[in-house]
Amino acid sequence: MNRAVFLDRDGTINEDVGALCSKDKLIFIPRAIEAMKILQEQFQLFIITNQAWIGKKVFSKEEYLVFSRYFESVLKDNGIAIKHIYYCPHIKEEGCICRKPNPFFIKEAERDYDIDLKKSFIVGDHQSDIETGRELGLSSIYVLTGHGMDGVDGLSVQPDHIAGSVYEAAGWIMDRSQEPAKKTESGLIG
Secondary structure (H helix, E strand, O other), rough: OEEEEEOOEOOOEOOOOOOOOOOOHHOOOOOHHHHHHHOOOOEEEEEEEEOHHOOOOOOOHHHHHHHHHHHOOOOHOOOOOOOEEEEEOOOOOOOOOOOOOOOOHHHHHHHHEOHHHOOOEEEEEOHHHHHHHHHHHOOOEOOOOOOHHHHHHHOOOOOOOOOOHHHHHHHHHHHOOOOOOOEOOOOOOO
């Protein structure tokens, strides 16, 4: 089975500038690219993003998909392979099954990519990211970028870790994901 890191997009990987659907507004959070390079050494990377701007008709699904392909190409040009970008186009009031904190997309990734959720992580700047992970047994990391600093005092569900950024989260994940050394027949650690 594969291990995965599920990343929120806006406020976690890139600056949350509101309705992000144009190249000129894309600003990556410092060291986010480096964080993803580190994580992909041992994990498959997925992005799960709520994009209510589509449901609010700020931009269309087609415009979002064009931008998302551009976003993914920038990551690819930087040596980062995202397995899949999942997005929810609905507004909260629609009560859909795919909007975080519903675990719909993580369950889909588990099935489609043979993911071991108990050895996987979720990283985001909203309580909904933490709730999504909690429901399925993923370790959750809340980042203080994006909306994270504003929401940290009001968290009703505690994450496994709070990190200043996705780069700090990557360090924490990598520290916890190392397989323990196995003892040899002589009792020495090898």
